[in-house]
Structure formats: structure tokens, C-alpha cells
Amino acid sequence: xxxxxxxxxxxxxxxxxxxxxxxxxxxxxxxxxxxxxxxxxxxxxxxxxxxxxxxxxxxxxxxxxxxxxxxxxxxxxxxxxxxxxxxxxxxxxxxxxxxxxxxxxxxxxxxxxxxxxxxxxxxxxxxxxxxxxxxxxxxxxxxxxxxxxxxxxxxxxxxxxxxxxxxxxxxxxxxxxxxxxxxxxxxxxxxxxxxxxxxxxxxxxxxxxxxxxxxxxxxxxxxxxxxxxxxxxxxxxxxxxxxxxxxxxxxxxxxxxxxxxxxxxxxxxxxxxxxxxxxxxxxxxxxxxxxxxxxxxxx
Numbered sequence: 001x002x003x004x005x006x007x008x009x010x011x012x013x014x015x016x017x018x019x020x021x022x023x024x025x026x027x028x029x030x031x032x033x034x035x036x037x038x039x040x041x042x043x044x045x046x047x048x049x050x051x052x053x054x055x056x057x058x059x060x061x062x063x064x065x066x067x068x069x070x071x072x073x074x075x076x077x078x079x080x081x082x083x084x085x086x087x088x089x090x091x092x093x094x095x096x097x098x099x100x101x102x103x104x105x106x107x108x109x110x111x112x113x114x115x116x117x118x119x120x121x122x123x124x125x126x127x128x129x130x131x132x133x134x135x136x137x138x139x140x141x142x143x144x145x146x147x148x149x150x151x152x153x154x155x156x157x158x159x160x161x162x163x164x165x166x167x168x169x170x171x172x173x174x175x176x177x178x179x180x181x182x183x184x185x186x187x188x189x190x191x192x193x194x195x196x197x198x199x200x201x202x203x204x205x206x207x208x209x210x211x212x213x214x215x216x217x218x219x220x221x222x223x224x225x226x227x228x229x230x231x232x233x234x235x236x237x238x239x240x241x242x243x244x245x246x247x248x249x250x251x252x253x254x255x256x257x258x259x260x261x262x263x264x265x266x267x268x269x270x271x272x273x274x275x276x277x278x279x280x281x282x283x284x285x286x287x288x289x290x291x292x293x294x295x296x297x298x299x
Contacts, residue, residue, distance in 0.1 A: 007110050011158065014084065014111070017042065033066050034086040041085060074112075075105045081116060090114035095146065095167065100153040107158050114188075116162035119146060119168070145195045147169025152176040156209060161188035165217070168193070174200030180210025192219040192241075198227035205233025215239040220270070225250035228258075235259045241268040252278035261287045271299055 006023045010016060020038050027035030035140050037059065044055040052113075063086060070086050071131040082090035091106045095100055095117050106112060109152065148169040154177075170175065174196050189210060201223055204210055213234045223245040231237070247255070255261065271279055282288065282296035 011111060011113055012254065014089070014113070018026035020085065033062060034070070036060055038085045074109055075102060076100055078106045082114065084111065087111040089138070090163075092116040092118055094118050094120060097150065098152050103154060107155070111160055114163070115156075115159055116165075117167050119166065131193075138172055144168070145173060148173030149176045152179040154180040155182075156180050156186065157183040159186050161190075162186050163190040164194055165190045165192040166194075168195040170195045171197050171200035171201075171203075175203040178203040178207035178209070180209065182207070184208055184211050186210055188215040189213045190217040191221065192217050194221055195271070197222040198224055198230070201227040202230040202233075205230045210234065212236060217241045218245060220244035223247065225254050227252040231255075231260075232258055236263075238263055239266040240264060241266075243268050243273060245271055245273060247273055247278075248275040249275050249281065252281045256281065256285050256287050261285075262289065264289060264292060267292050 003023070003026045006019055006026065009019045010023060013019065021042065024035040024038035027033075027038070040055050040059050040062070042060065044052050044229070047055065067086065071080050071088065074080065074088060074091065077093065079092040080088040080090070081092050082088070088109050089111050091109065091112055091114070093103050093106060093115070099117070103115065103117070107115065110203075128205075145168045148167070149172065151169065151173055159182075164177075167173075174191075174194070186209065189204075196218070201221075211233070216231075216234060216235050216237055216239065219241050220243065223242065225247050227245075228242070228251040229249050231240075237258075240260075245251075247269075269282075274282065279296060279299055283293060283299070285293060285296075288296070
């Protein structure tokens with residue numbers, strides 16, 4: 001199989017051990033040390049403790065020697081957040097007017113299938129350190145959304161995961177994102193602290209680019225029961241985080257009517273998000289998998 005066909009195969013099936021082994025042979029022929037890295041990392045999963053420790057040391061030495069040059073294959077301004085066999089798989093780009101062009105270049109990386117878009121302020125700094133500091137009885141206290149209309153210019157076709165956590169795009173940004181180019185491959189969508197409300201969420205759920213989403217993180221947005229009703233546009237959901245959204249009892253009713261409810265493996269909500277009546281409904285709901293229903297009986 002030619003290198004480009006193998007790369008396409010591995011982008012779509014990153015756990016295909018045989019394809020990685022074949023790709024290692026290609027890299028050997030090209031004199032790329034990542035061929036040896038693939039061999040060693042695969043072998044380390046199959047040998048005893050003593051040999052595994054030696055291989056781990058060799059892998060670390062090889063990676064330290066070459067990682068800077070490997071990462072240099074990506075454009076300046078792109079940060080690598082995750083790697084596999086020395087290749088970048090998740091990258092981060094800081095949002096700016098030039099970001100769409102930079103993101104397009106970054107996504108041409110051979111195995112880049114996950115993207116995080118960051119803002120200039122540190123999303124994990126002191127400003128966002130405590131939930132109670134930006135929450136009142138009416139919902140999350142959102143700072144003004146960041147201008148993110150340029151999201152509509154993105155091509156998300158190669159992505160399996162998109163992380164916009166703490167990027168305060170608001171409903172206009174969510175609507176722009178829904179208009180971006182895509183292929184419907186995204187399975188993980190992280191929208192924590194994005195200042196998104198019901199209309200923004202509805203735009204995303206109506207977009208075919210996000211129809212394959214399985215893991216959705218919506219912690220601390222401005223979603224209500226109306227927004228929960230639009231989640232029917234994500235029929236494949238298995239993990240859902242709705243913490244710090246005041247969805248109330250009506251939101252629970254909408255959630256229990258959703259097509260994915262019986263497939264959920266994780267459902268993150270707090271009592272205050274759904275009300276006492278909502279807790280009782282979740283605890284008694286036959287639609288929920290047994291483990292999740294048991295959890296709500298103990299809340």
C-alpha cells in the first residue's frame with residue numbers, strides 16, 4: 001500500500017496496528033527515525049518487564065533527539081498537544097484574524113485529527129479557577145463573547161475532535177461554526193465555558209458536520225430546556241456534560257425523550273441544574289441505563 005493510502009487509513013483508523021507496522025516499513029525506506037519508533041513502541045506492548053524498561057529508555061532517547069525536528073513539520077504558531085509515534089495528532093492554535101489560515105496549514109499535518117482553538121487569556125488561570133465566582137441564581141455569568149465570525153471559514157473535514165473550551169464564542173460564534181466546511185467526522189466536541197445559549201446550540205445540532213458527535217461537553221454555558229430539546233440533532237451521543245446549565249425539570253423531560261438517552265454511558269449534571277423534581281424523574285426513568293439511573297437514586 002502506498003504511503004498516502006496508509007496515511008489516510010491511519011487518520012481514519014488510528015488504532016490499526018498492522019497499518020502502523022506497514023507505515024513503519026515505509027518510513028524506514030525514507031530514513032525517517034519514526035519507523036524505528038513505531039517498531040519499538042509496538043514491541044514494548046508485548047514484551048516482559050526488563051525488555052520493556054530498556055525499550056522505554058530507548059524510545060525516550062530517540063524522541064528527545066528528533067521531536068523538535070518532527071514538530072517543525074507544522075507551521076510556526078501551532079502547538080502540539082498530543083502525539084502518536086512521534087507524529088502530532090492534536091494541535092492548538094491561538095485565535096486571531098490569521099487563525100483560519102494557520103489552522104488550515106496545521107490540519108495538513110499527516111495525522112492531525114484533533115484541534116484546540118485557544119484565546120489570548122489563559123483559560124485555566126485564576127479568572128476561571130472557581131465555579132461559584134461566575135454563577136448566580138439565573139445562570140452562568142458570561143463575559144462578552146469574543147468575535148469569532150471567522151469560524152465559518154474553517155475546513156473541519158479531517159477532524160475527529162474539536163476543542164473550543166473557554167473560547168467565548170457566544171451564539172454568533174456557534175452559528176458561524178455551524179456554517180464551517182466539514183465532513184461529519186467529529187466525534188468529540190468540547191464547548192465548556194463558551195457562552196453558548198439555546199440558539200447557538202440549535203445551530204450546531206442542525207449542522208450535518210456535527211451529526212457524528214458522541215462526546216459533548218457543555219459545562220457552564222447558558223443552555224435551558226429549549227436547548228436540550230435541540231440535542232436530538234446529536235443522535236449518537238454516549239457522553240454528555242450539562243453541568244452548570246439551568247435546564248430544570250422541563251430539560252429533564254426533553255433529555256429523557258432524546259433518541260440517545262438509552263446509549264448514554266456518562267451524564268454529568270448537578271441537582272441544582274435539574275431541580276428536585278428533575279432528580280426524581282431521572283432516578284425513576286426506565287430510559288436511562290441502569291448504572292446512571294442508580295446514580296440518580298443516590299443523589
